[in-house]
Amino acid sequence: DTGVSQNPRHKITKRGQNVTFRCDPISEHNRLYWYRQTLGQGPEFLTYFQNEAQLEKSRLLSDRFSAERPKGSFSTLEIQRTEQGDSAMYLCASSLDGVGYTFGSGTRLTVV
Amino acid sequence: GQQVMQIPQYQHVQEGEDFTTYCNSSTTLSNIQWYKQRPGGHPVFLIQLVKSGEVKKQKRLTFQFGEAKKNSSLHITATQTTDVGTYFCAGSDGAGSYQLTFGKGTKLSVIP
Numbered sequence: 001d002t003g004v005s006q007n008p009r010h011k012i013t014k015r016g017q018n019v020t021f022r023c024d025p026i027s028e029h030n031r032l033y034w035y036r037q038t039l040g041q042g043p044e045f046l047t048y049f050q051n052e053a054q055l056e057k058s059r060l061l062s063d064r065f066s067a068e069r070p071k072g073s074f075s076t077l078e079i080q081r082t083e084q085g086d087s088a089m090y091l092c093a094s095s096l097d098g099v100g101y102t103f104g105s106g107t108r109l110t111v112v
Numbered sequence: 113g114q115q116v117m118q119i120p121q122y123q124h125v126q127e128g129e130d131f132t133t134y135c136n137s138s139t140t141l142s143n144i145q146w147y148k149q150r151p152g153g154h155p156v157f158l159i160q161l162v163k164s165g166e167v168k169k170q171k172r173l174t175f176q177f178g179e180a181k182k183n184s185s186l187h188i189t190a191t192q193t194t195d196v197g198t199y200f201c202a203g204s205d206g207a208g209s210y211q212l213t214f215g216k217g218t219k220l221s222v223i224p
Contacts (some may be wrong), residue, residue, distance in 0.1 A: 031210070042116075042200050042214030043155060056210050059113075091154060098210065100145065100157040 004104035006092050012110045013082055020078045021107045025094030032075050033101065034067055035091040043091055043103075049075060082111045114139050116203050118215035126223050131188040133218035135201035142206030144177055144184045149217070150197040158186075191222050 005024040013019050025032050031050055035043035046065065048056040051072035064082075069075040079086055089108050093101040115138040125131050135144065143162045147155035159168055161177035161184060168175045174187045184201055198219045202212040 033211075035214075040216070042202070042216050045211040045213065048210045050210075058211070098204070099160055101147075101155070101212065102157065103154040105154050 004092055004094055004102050006090075006104035006107050008107055009105065010108045010110075012112060015084060015111055016081055018078065018080045019082060019109065020076055021090055021092075021109075023075045023077070023092030023104060024073075025075070025092070026102055027073075029094035029096050029102070030072075031095045031098060032069060033093045033095075034075070034077050035093065035103075037089045037091055037106070038087075046077070046090075079109075082109075084111045087111045114203070114205050114213045116201060116213045116215040118201060118218050120218055121216065122219050122221070124221045124223060125191050127193060128190050131191050131195070131220055133186050133199050133201075133220075135184045135186075135203075135215055137182045137203050137205075137213075139182070139205045141181050141203040144181075144201055144203045145212060146175060146184075146186055147200045147202060147214075148197050149200065153197075155200060188220075191220070193222050193224055196220060196222050 007022045033048050034046040037043045045058050047067045049069040052069050064080045067077045087110050089106040091106045093103045095101045117136045119134050145160045146158040149155045159175050164181050165179045166177040172189045176185045198217040200214050200217040202214040
């Protein structure tokens with residue numbers, strides 16, 4: 001197993017554009033999470049999937065953000081009408097029953 | 113909402129000195145996890161503590177969970193340059209939420 005894979009590694013986009021990130025979790029893991037991290041801060045929770053069901057979403061998450069996990073495999077995170085404040089590292093993690101998250105290398109988003 | 117605070121924010125130590133970081137939660141936790149993030153890297157899971165007063169050791173690292181399950185600490189004995197990075201604690205209150213709330217981390221620098 002190659003761990004959690006995220007694509008792309010870097011994304012530069014113009015303000016107002018839509019972007020989509022992909023995460024391929026560890027195949028044996030039933031839980032998938034999206035976090036966002038800015039410089040000097042800890043990861044901030046965005047959303048959580050158990051298999052294909054999205055069970056929890058941060059109240060801080062704007063309705064411009066949406067995530068899917070079709071068939072309980074890979075997941076996508078879409079940000080519509082990006083803003084400069086969306087610039088951050090977007091981290092995907094997976095776990096088996098919540099014990100010990102395995103993070104991917106992240107997608108660094110820069111909104112110009 | 114749940115808040116997790118870590119102190120200190122930064123710590124510079126001479127190689128061979130000990131290091132401790134402290135984590136405090138605003139609510140009682142069902143479990144606490146510790147992660148290490150190297151510069152330019154992603155968080156890597158170190159350990160999970162579940163029981164009140166639990167102490168776990170990993171070589172030179174000692175992790176403690178407070179009796180009230182609201183605080184935790186990580187102690188590194190005789191630091192090495194390979195210990196450089198940011199150490200995060202992350203807690204779950206288990207109150208119907210699956211999310212881990214991360215602290216802001218303690219950034220450790222080791223002077224050779």
